[in-house]
Amino acid sequence: MPFSCGAAEMKRMSETLLIAMLSLLVGTMPISTDLYLPALPTLKLDLNASMSQAQLTLTGMLLAFGVSQLFWGPLSDRWGRRPVLLCGLSAFTLAAVFCTLAPSIEQLILWRTLQGAAMGSVVMCARAIVRDSFSPAEGARLMSKAFTGLGFILCLSAPLGGWLAAYSGWRSALVVLVIYGALTCAMVWGQFRESLHTPDPTALQWRVLSGNWVRFLSNPSFRAYTLLSMCTYGYLFTYLASSSFVFIHVMGLSNLEYGLILLCSTSSYIVGTWVCRRWLARWGLRKTIWVAGGMTLSGGIALFICAHFPATGVPGLILPFMLIMLAHGVHQPIGQTGAVGPFPDAAGAASAMGGFLMMLVAFGCGTWLGLSMDGTVYPMANGILFWCVAVAFVAWVLIQKDKTLDGQ
Numbered sequence: 001m002p003f004s005c006g007a008a009e010m011k012r013m014s015e016t017l018l019i020a021m022l023s024l025l026v027g028t029m030p031i032s033t034d035l036y037l038p039a040l041p042t043l044k045l046d047l048n049a050s051m052s053q054a055q056l057t058l059t060g061m062l063l064a065f066g067v068s069q070l071f072w073g074p075l076s077d078r079w080g081r082r083p084v085l086l087c088g089l090s091a092f093t094l095a096a097v098f099c100t101l102a103p104s105i106e107q108l109i110l111w112r113t114l115q116g117a118a119m120g121s122v123v124m125c126a127r128a129i130v131r132d133s134f135s136p137a138e139g140a141r142l143m144s145k146a147f148t149g150l151g152f153i154l155c156l157s158a159p160l161g162g163w164l165a166a167y168s169g170w171r172s173a174l175v176v177l178v179i180y181g182a183l184t185c186a187m188v189w190g191q192f193r194e195s196l197h198t199p200d201p202t203a204l205q206w207r208v209l210s211g212n213w214v215r216f217l218s219n220p221s222f223r224a225y226t227l228l229s230m231c232t233y234g235y236l237f238t239y240l241a242s243s244s245f246v247f248i249h250v251m252g253l254s255n256l257e258y259g260l261i262l263l264c265s266t267s268s269y270i271v272g273t274w275v276c277r278r279w280l281a282r283w284g285l286r287k288t289i290w291v292a293g294g295m296t297l298s299g300g301i302a303l304f305i306c307a308h309f310p311a312t313g314v315p316g317l318i319l320p321f322m323l324i325m326l327a328h329g330v331h332q333p334i335g336q337t338g339a340v341g342p343f344p345d346a347a348g349a350a351s352a353m354g355g356f357l358m359m360l361v362a363f364g365c366g367t368w369l370g371l372s373m374d375g376t377v378y379p380m381a382n383g384i385l386f387w388c389v390a391v392a393f394v395a396w397v398l399i400q401k402d403k404t405l406d407g408q
Contacts (some may be wrong), residue, residue, distance in 0.1 A: 023153060026147065026407060027090065032061070033289075036057075036058075036170075039255075040057075043254075047108065052370050055367075058240075062378040072124050098114060100174040127347070128195075130143055138339040139340075140338070155266045160173075216350055222342060225335050226358075229335035231394055232335065235296075241365060247261055250375060268325040273330075276333055289334060290395055290396060296325035296391045300387070
């Protein structure tokens with residue numbers, strides 16, 4: 001197993017502990033959305049908010065999450081992952097406290113946006129930590145294990161969010177984020193040893209920053225694997241941002257039933273992360289992505305067709321998306337580690353750029369959905385199909401042409 005110079009410290013942590021920590025770190029962003037989604041319709045009514053304002057509590061957070069990574073990444077390359085993580089997790093937890101107390105939709109949007117900015121440091125550092133210590137191929141296998149742990153966290157958060165929305169109100173879901181942030185911060189404080197062996201004293205200089213950004217965007221591996229992550233997050237965010245309104249308002253399900261639907265898709269995602277490790281060992285990066293691309297496109301087409309035949313009902317929407325989520329469990333760890341793989345000397349900045357571009361997609365999807373949701377299932381189905389076609393193109397064309405990471 002090839003290790004970089006930061007691996008000596010990381011090897012002192014057991015693999016189980018490292019995976020648990022990474023699961024909590026990468027879980028900060030999705031749990032901030034999944035736990036909260038069943039409460040969106042209730043929040044809209046309680047705060048007398050419009051559909052676009054309710055969506056902005058998500059899209060504003062995610063835009064801040066993406067932009068902030070451009071700053072957090074170089075900071076972590078300069079000062080190390082540990083101080084950036086502790087600062088970000090502390091700010092995330094504090095912002096979550098103010099979210100629970102927000103008396104108006106405007107204040108909730110403000111605090112959710114600040115929460116997203118703090119959250120950018122957490123997820124960015126998780127990807128950088130893996131690149132500090134592992135090769136791209138080995139890092140993908142490790143991240144797939146971390147995403148399996150993330151899946152179990154989300155399996156709990158989806159029905160819990162539905163139950164809290166139904167019986168305790170939307171503020172109680174945000175209280176859970178306070179507890180999650182505090183516990184994760186305590187774990188990093190007590191257990192994490194710095195993974196960056198040699199900080200870069202020039203990382204914050206504008207000449208170095210701009211040069212790195214040009215270097216990232218001109219690298220074919222970075223472009224291909226980042227586009228994979230962007231497109232897969234496009235269909236995921238389209239589903240997350242619209243499904244609560246589709247299943248609860250259009251199809252008449254309860255908050256708790258919607259939470260169980262999220263549980264089904266998350267369970268499929270967990271299986272996908274397990275499949276990812278098996279396929280990587282058997283086929284390598286590019287063939288694994290090629291097969292998963294076919295699964296994504298098949299699921300997107302099936303969901304689009306079922307959406308236009310109401311007789312298929314709820315199963316016609318859930319089952320195709322479960323296939324998409326199975327493939328997502330393959331794409332996500334490979335895409336995120338593959339993009340950072342060529343840049344062991346600037347893993348934080350590369351991770352930050354990839355995260356920023358992913359969140360631009362999320363913000364665009366959220367803005368489009370806020371304008372196009374019309375009380376039917378069609379905007380969700382159309383948006384998911386668009387991104388599934390894009391994933392297939394990236395998986396079958398761009399990544400198949402790029403052989404930079406072969407053998408790593």
